[in-house]
Amino acid sequence: MPDPVRSLALRVNGVPLTVAPGTTVAAAIMMAGAPARRSVSGEPRGPLCGMGICFECRATVDGTPHQRSCQILCAEGMDVRTS
């Protein structure tokens, strides 16, 4: 049973995921096993720099597209979509 205080529930591409507070959205996407995005020629891409520089971790967070997921912390009920 996840501890309600020490865990957050969110969805990555509709699939429920439970993470510890302080987890970045990029880490959650990686846990879900999804690439963060597809490149302009369709290659799968995931986080590279982990610090907001490379833009490879872009995902749609709560409806806002192109968010650098490595710089956003997971929040209860968050909806994350990768492309």
Added chain:
Amino acid sequence: MSEHFDILVVGAGPAGIAAAVSAAAAGKRVGLADDNPAPGGQIWRSGTFQPAAARRWLARLNAAPLVRLQGWRIFDSPQRGTLRAERNSDCRDLCYEQLILATGARERFLPFPGWTLPNVMGAGGLDAMVRGGLPIAGKRVVVAGTGPLLLAVAAHLARRGAKVVAVCEQAPLRRIVPLTAALLGEPAKLLQGIAYGVAARGARFFTGCWPIAVNGREKLESVTLQRNRKHWDVGCDYLACGFHLVPNLELPALLGCRIENGFVVADDLQRTSVADVFCAGEPTGIGGVELALLEGQVAGLAAAGRTAEAEKLARRRKRQGFVHALRTASVLDPQLGKLASDTTIVCRCEDVPFAALREHANWRDAKLHTRCGMGPCQGRICGTAAEFLFGWSAASVQSSIRPPVFPALVSSLGASAKETCQSDGLPSAGASTGSQKEIL
């Protein structure tokens, strides 16, 4: 909307924290803007293992009467004395009398076949991801590249339970251990111990060794390593690979600070060539935590008008003769510039392959004809690589910096002049209450 500060500090790594705390202690209204979720910068990124200096300075930061603008990203300077920042869909003008730039450094990435596959990350990149909650226990990791981060990252991942199967350092370890010590502000002895610790957990150390290809379909499955003329495959879950550090110069360049040999020029009091703009830490030379803390304090005191104290501290720096080993030591083996094949993507934002770039004379030309560096990262990854791959000068990459220095929302870009400092005349922000305030 706007916020007014006597002193605005950009970047909440060691240099920025030291600058902000020192300036606030001198009684100034200080703002500390940083684009990460938490202060500490890349080197003190919150996690289980934090050096004593980090805990000490973060505690000082928490106690300091200053305004923390955490999660705010600066993307423009609409006029002198004003930086424009964005957080989520919020846009704000940050106005200052004095500005201290402590924008830190990032990893240099070099292209080789397969480097764009998911789970190939920077060394600091994977480390950041793990500190950001990515489970690493039991995962097989190859740490590769060159520079002071590799050893520290390998040690941290091993302590978190990762199976570090190989640490591949291009340069000799005896040169790298002192650099790692300088970067982290920890004694070299300790680092030596850490290196043995990682080895004792089963990692193999290779020097003069680097990845030449990553194999996999939808993500990394194995990496091909090369040493001397031999190459071999190693199965792994993650490749953590970076080639030393490069300073973040976009904001100093945008403000017109003089940059020489790839670093911001600053005098003894950390003043740049632009009046009222100071710079501290890695942008003035990759010097590690201890130097960054000292430069930050000097900048904070100098900006606050405590010139005598600043000068005294600055002299300590000279007396201690901080070795700027990190600035010059990590010379990249020219062979690293030959790893990309014709089809290897160099510009990851626009998917521009090596062959398309090679035929151009310089960065500007390549940009015009191939769209490299025109994507959202604005050349932060491919421009830095191209400097090394093609010998295109860093200056030309920096001189092509235009606002917005980060992609911003259209609504932020449209913020009109009447919203800037001079015209709205709003009273100053909450620091004057004497207590810390976090803008939410």
